[in-house]
Amino acid sequence: MTTDEVEVTSADIARIAGVKPTAVSNWRRRHDDFPKPVGGTDRSPRFALAQVEEWLKRQGRVIGVAPQERLWQAFDSVGGAIPPEDAVAMVGMLLLHLGEYPDTVVPTDEAGWSNLMTRAEHTFVSGGAVGAGVADLVAHLPPVDSARLSTLLTVAVDIATAGADRNGGDIFESLSTRFLDSPSRSGLATTPQELAALMVELTGPPSGSFVDLACGGGTLLLAAVAYGYHRVQGQELNASVARIAALRLAFRSSRDTPVTFDIRADDSLRRPAYPRARARAVVSNPPFAERNWGYEELMHDPDWEYGIPPRMESDLAWVQRTLAQVAPGGTIVLLMPPGAAFRPSGRRIRRELLTRSALRAVISLPPGLAAHYSLALQIWILCRPNDSSTPTPLLVVDTTGRESATRTDAAATWAQIRETVIQAWSGFMADPDGYPGHAGIARAVPLPELLDEDVDVTPRRHLPLAPQQGVSDDELAAAREQFLRLLNALGPTPPDSAALPEIDPRDVRPVALGELTKTGAVFIRRALSNPSTQGGDETPPATRVGGRILNAADIVAGRPATTVGDVDGDEVRNPPIRRGDVLVPVVARHLAARVASDDDTGAYPSSSVYVLRIDPTILDPWFLAGYLSSSDGSRQAERMGTSLVGDIRVDLRRVRVPLIPIDIQRAYGEAFRKLSEFTRTLRNAHDLGLELARNSTNAIAAELVVGADRLPAAL
Numbered sequence: 095m096t097t098d099e100v101e102v103t104s105a106d107i108a109r110i111a112g113v114k115p116t117a118v119s120n121w122r123r124r125h126d127d128f129p130k131p132v133g134g135t136d137r138s139p140r141f142a143l144a145q146v147e148e149w150l151k152r153q154g155r156v157i158g159v160a161p162q163e164r165l166w167q168a169f170d171s172v173g174g175a176i177p178p179e180d181a182v183a184m185v186g187m188l189l190l191h192l193g194e195y196p197d198t199v200v201p202t203d204e205a206g207w208s209n210l211m212t213r214a215e216h217t218f219v220s221g222g223a224v225g226a227g228v229a230d231l232v233a234h235l236p237p238v239d240s241a242r243l244s245t246l247l248t249v250a251v252d253i254a255t256a257g258a259d260r261n262g263g264d265i266f267e268s269l270s271t272r273f274l275d276s277p278s279r280s281g282l283a284t285t286p287q288e289l290a291a292l293m294v295e296l297t298g299p300p301s302g303s304f305v306d307l308a309c310g311g312g313t314l315l316l317a318a319v320a321y322g323y324h325r326v327q328g329q330e331l332n333a334s335v336a337r338i339a340a341l342r343l344a345f346r347s348s349r350d351t352p353v354t355f356d357i358r359a360d361d362s363l364r365r366p367a368y369p370r371a372r373a374r375a376v377v378s379n380p381p382f383a384e385r386n387w388g389y390e391e392l393m394h395d396p397d398w399e400y401g402i403p404p405r406m407e408s409d410l411a412w413v414q415r416t417l418a419q420v421a422p423g424g425t426i427v428l429l430m431p432p433g434a435a436f437r438p439s440g441r442r443i444r445r446e447l448l449t450r451s452a453l454r455a456v457i458s459l460p461p462g463l464a465a466h467y468s469l470a471l472q473i474w475i476l477c478r479p480n481d482s483s484t485p486t487p488l489l490v491v492d493t494t495g496r497e498s499a500t501r502t503d504a505a506a507t508w509a510q511i512r513e514t515v516i517q518a519w520s521g522f523m524a525d526p527d528g529y530p531g532h533a534g535i536a537r538a539v540p541l542p543e544l545l546d547e548d549v550d551v552t553p554r555r556h557l558p559l560a561p562q563q564g565v566s567d568d569e570l571a572a573a574r575e576q577f578l579r580l581l582n583a584l585g586p587t588p589p590d591s592a593a594l595p596e597i598d599p600r601d602v603r604p605v606a607l608g609e610l611t612k613t614g615a616v617f618i619r620r621a622l623s624n625p626s627t628q629g630g631d632e633t634p635p636a637t638r639v640g641g642r643i644l645n646a647a648d649i650v651a652g653r654p655a656t657t658v659g660d661v662d663g664d665e666v667r668n669p670p671i672r673r674g675d676v677l678v679p680v681v682a683r684h685l686a687a688r689v690a691s692d693d694d695t696g697a698y699p700s701s702s703v704y705v706l707r708i709d710p711t712i713l714d715p716w717f718l719a720g721y722l723s724s725s726d727g728s729r730q731a732e733r734m735g736t737s738l739v740g741d742i743r744v745d746l747r748r749v750r751v752p753l754i755p756i757d758i759q760r761a762y763g764e765a766f767r768k769l770s771e772f773t774r775t776l777r778n779a780h781d782l783g784l785e786l787a788r789n790s791t792n793a794i795a796a797e798l799v800v801g802a803d804r805l806p807a808a809l
Contacts, residue, residue: 100142100143100144100164100167100168100171100245100249101132101133101134101140101141101142101143101167101170101171102140102141102142102143102146102167102170103134103138103139103140103141104118104119104138104139104141106167106170107141107146109163110146110150110163111150111155125149127149127152128149129141129142129145129146129149140171143164143167161253161265162253162265162268162269162272164249164253165185165246165249165250165253165265165268165269166269166272168245168246168249168250169181169182169185169246169269169273171245171246172243172245172246175243176243177334178273179273179332179334179335179337179338180235180334180337181243181246182269182270182273182338183235183334183337183338183341184211184235184243184246184247185246185247185250185266185269186266186269186270186338186341186342186344186345187211187214187215187217187218187232187341188210188211188214188247188250188251189250189254189262189263189265189266189345190214190217190218190262190266190341190344190345191210191213191214191217191218192251192254192255192262193262193263194217195217196255198210198251200248200251204244207244207247208237211235211247215232215235218232218340218341218344219232221344221347223347223352223353223354223355224340224344224355224356225327225354225355225356225357226356227356227357227358227359227367228340228355228356228357230358230359231333231336231337231340231357231359232337234333235337250265253265262345263345263346266341266342266345267342267345270311270338270341270342273338274310274311274313274335274338282310282311282335284310284311284313285310285313285314285379285429286463286508287313287317288508288512289429289459289463289508290313290314290316290317291317291320291321291512292473292508292511292512292515292516293314293317293377293379293427293429293473294314294317294318294321294323294377294427295321295512295516296425296427296473296475296515296516296519297374297375297377297425297427298375298425299322300318300321300322300323300324301374302325302373302374302375302421303323303325303326303327303372303373303374303375304318304323304325304326304327304373304374304375304376304377305326305327305328305329305368305373305375305376305377305419305420306318306326306327306328306329306376306377306378307328307329307362307366307376307378307380307412307415307416307419308329308330308331308362308378308379308380308381308412309328309329309330309336309339309357309378310330310335310339310379311335311338311339311342312328312338312339312340312342312343312357314377314378314379315328315339315342315343315355316342316343316346318375318377319343319346319347319353323353323375324351324352324353324354325353325354325355326343326353326354326355327355327356327357327358327368327373328355328356328357328358329357329358329359329360329362329366329367329368330357330358330359331359331360331361331362332359333359336357336358336359337357337359339357340355340357343355343357361388362380362415363387363388363392363408363411363412363415364388364391364392366415366418366419368419370397370418370419371418371419371420371421371422371478372419372420372421373419373420373421373424374420374421374424374425375420375424375425375426375427376416376419376420376424376425376426376427377426377427377428378412378416378427378428378429379428379429380409380412380428380429381408382408382409382430382431383406383408383409383431383433384408385406385408387408387411388411389403389405392411396418397414397415397417397418398411398414399414399417399418400414400417400443400446400447400450400452401442401443401446403440403443404439404440406437406439407434407437407439407440407443409430409431409433409434409440410434410440410443410444412428413426413428413430413434413443413447413474413476414443416428416476417452417476417478420478421478422478422479422480422481423477423478423480424477424478425475425476425477426474426475426476426477426478427473427474427475427476428473428474428476429471429472429473430471430472430473430474431469431471431472432458432469432470432471432472432552434472434474435456435472435550435551435552436548436550436551436552436555438548441547441548441549442549444549444551445545445549447476448485448488448541448544448545448549448551449485449541449545450479450483450485451477451479451483451484451485451486452476452477452478452479453474453475453476453488453551454475454476454477454486454488454489455473455474455475455488455489455490455491455519455522456472456473456474456475456488456489456490456491456551456552456553457472457473457474457475457490457491457492457493457515457518457553458470458471458472458491458492458493458494458552458553458554459471459472459473459493459494459511460493460494460495460507460511461494463507463508463511470494472553473515475489475519485541486526486527486541487526487527487529487538487539487540487541488538488539488541488544488551489518489519489522489526489529489536489537489538489539490536490537490539490551490552490553490556490557491514491515491518491519491535491536491553492534492535492536492553492554492557493511493514493515493535494554495534495535514535514536518532518535518536522536522538526538533558534557534558535557536557537556537557537558539556543556544556565789565793567793569789570786570789570790570793573782573785573786573789574786576782577779577782577783577786580775580778580779580782581779583775584772584775584776584779588768588769588772589765589768589769591765594761594762594765595758595761597754597758601754601755601758602752602753602754603752603753603754604750604751604752604753605750605751605753606747606748606749606750607706607746607747607748607749607750607751608747608748610712610713610751611747613712614709615708615709615712615713616706616707616708616709616713617706617707617708618704618705618706618746618747619669619699619704619705619706619707620680620699620701620703620704620705621668621698621699621700621701621703621705638660638661638662638663639660639661639663640658640659640660640661641658641659641660641661641663641670641696641697641698642654642655642657642658642696642697642698643655643657643658643659643661643697643698643699643700644657644671644677644694644697644698644699644700644703645657645700645702645703646679646680646681646682646700646702646703647702649677649678649679649686649687649688649703650679650682650686652688652773652774652777654693654694654697655694655697657700661698668698670695670696670697670698671690671694671695671696671697671698671699671705672690672695672707673690673691673692673694673695674689674690674708674710674715675689675690675694675705675706675707675708675715676688676689676690676705676706676708676715676718676719676722677689677690677694677699677703677704677705677706678703678704678706678722678744678746679702679703679704679744680701680702680703680704680743680744681702681741681742681743681744682741682742682744683741683742684728684742685722685723685727685728685730685731685742685744685749686722686723687718687719687720687722687723687727688719688723688770689715689716689719689767689770704744704746706718706746711756712756713751713753713756713759714756714759714760714762714763715763716760716763716764716766716767716770717759717760717762717763717766718751718763719766719770720762720763720765720766720767720769720770721751721752721766722749722751723766727749730748730749730750731744731745731749
């Protein structure tokens with residue numbers, strides 16, 4: 095197998111070509127010369143990347159596969175030849191060797207590859223800063239006896255030697271990070287880099303040795319090196335993953351900034367690899383709630399200084415194992431599940447940790463921010479007490495108020511969380527007994543308050559309620575005036591149908607909208623996709639622009655477009671909404687329609703919206719929108735549309751409208767327009783009234799709170 099035979103899936107082709115996967119399916123159906131599958135299954139075929147690239151070029155698509163993407167495709171093509179983590183490690187060792195010996199000749203057969211990989215292993219373990227545990231990690235790698243593996247290694251060589259700007263460390267970091275961040279492949283839940291950096295920073299100025307007893311792919315160890323630690327050690331149960339961690343550290347170490355590192359592959363709870371009481375800092379993200387952690391075997395373990403961990407409290411076993419690892423005065427920072435702070439089975443150990451000043455801080459993180467967990471995980475900061483240690487308060491910090499920001503700007507959220515946590519921890523360490531805290535966010539909790547029956551150290555339980563950011567008296571007065579203006583604007587009741595002109599039944603001609611499209615009276619359009627939400631389909635990147643996107647929810651709620659994203663800016667393929675267009679949701683509980691206003695003009699319809707462009711000399715837009723929104727229009731939609739769970743998929747072309755003389759249409763359309771204005775004013779009054787009532791309630795209740803001392807959030 096050669097480098098020209100790297101395989102890709104349909105999803106890979108879509109990503110390479112910048113289209114949706116459905117576009118690839120269309121290509122396969124429409125083009126007889128599209129490459130035939132070379133592997134996979136009928137439902138998940140695989141194609142030769144070289145053939146796909148050649149076909150795309152023939153179609154006029156200038157495609158350049160990024161080097162890291164090509165390497166990933168070669169890695170993906172290895173399939174089940176060897177475990178994927180071993181394939182990643184072999185690429186890493188080869189790139190590391192090429193960095194030391196750039197004139198290496200690329201082999202052409204399996205024997206040559208085996209010889210080269212033997213030399214690469216020697217290069218990896220012979221560095222002066224590499225610990226003894228690393229040599230054990232490379233001793234059990236599989237031989238290069240697979241054509242697919244040879245292809246992967248050849249691609250790695252080609253990429254690394256293609257230009258002077260190709261750095262082997264960057265190439266390997268890209269491959270290993272992508273692998274480790276794919277839980278379905280690696281079986282790991284990696285620590286976000288921002289969280290790793292924060293946890294390491296909480297250890298204080300870097301000095302001495304840094305240990306991670308559950309190092310996984312080495313994210314925390316790399317963060318420690320970036321922070322300034324020069325001696326790091328890790329232990330990981332999975333030897334193949336530990337090998338990747340060691341290689342990432344090997345690339346990070348350089349002649350200018352040498353790093354001494356060692357990685358051991360073993361069970362840290364059953365067989366800790368490093369001497370006790372030596373480390374300056376231990377930082378770990380251990381596995382949560384393990385069932386088979388060695389409860390029976392470790393019943394008499396000397397590290398259980400604070401109590402024997404119950405069978406269901408593996409988290410507290412990790413706490414004590416890490417405490418035993420550091421020297422007196424050393425710092426431990428652990429990522430913990432929230433249950434460890436309050437479960438009754440762990441209260442005796444929590445009590446000992448507090449009374450002996452081992453547990454110094456508990457910090458709650460926003461739900462879903464750490465790794466892939468939906469829980470509000472916690473950071474525990476511990477310190478191994480020495481003979482002179484005295485009981486101190488516990489710092490509790492609650493950052494869960496940042497949760498809403500995580501959905502929009504994770505980078506900004508992490509910056510805010512880091513600032514909050516570091517400020518609280520620094521202020522607390524400067525004067526634990528005199529730390530003033532921050533209402534609703536951080537507080538130094540005295541031990542007597544903690545040592546109750548539950549010994550619950552959940553931060554929110556011990557934080558006072560933050561002062562409410564209520565509205566001022568002036569703001570309330572302004573809101574009342576605005577509410578009264580809206581009520582007055584409702585003024586007259588809705589138009590009376592008795593005031594409308596009479597219609598001669600002979601002038602009424604029911605016509606399906608589909609028929610009106612044939613005469614040009616109505617043009618019905620629905621956007622196929624929006625690049626910002628559906629991957630772009632076949633929209634050329636040059637025509638994509640930022641724009642407001644109107645969706646069905648906006649129409650139902652009676653509001654302007656609320657989404658902003660990339661859209662196809664070609665006005666022929668994707669014309670923006672004009673004033674007077676009639677807008678109808680594709681799927682709705684009840685058929686609704688509205689006429690586009692100035693607020694809608696220039697926005698782009700999403701694929702969940704029909705846009706009806708009308709010839710006003712034949713059909714009045716307000717007349718059409720009003721009729722479609724009526725009960726009769728909804729009944730037609732229910733009868734002729736597709737029923738979904740509680741909703742209807744509308745087939746507008748089959749809906750019949752009563753076609754009447756245009757002058758009478760306009761009279762009825764004016765009545766529908768006034769009803770639309772009445773409905774919008776009523777909705778605004780409703781929303782503002784609820785907000786006014788809520789703010790007024792809070793303002794009155796605030797008078798009941800005297801001074802700054804407030805009740806705890808939970809008793």
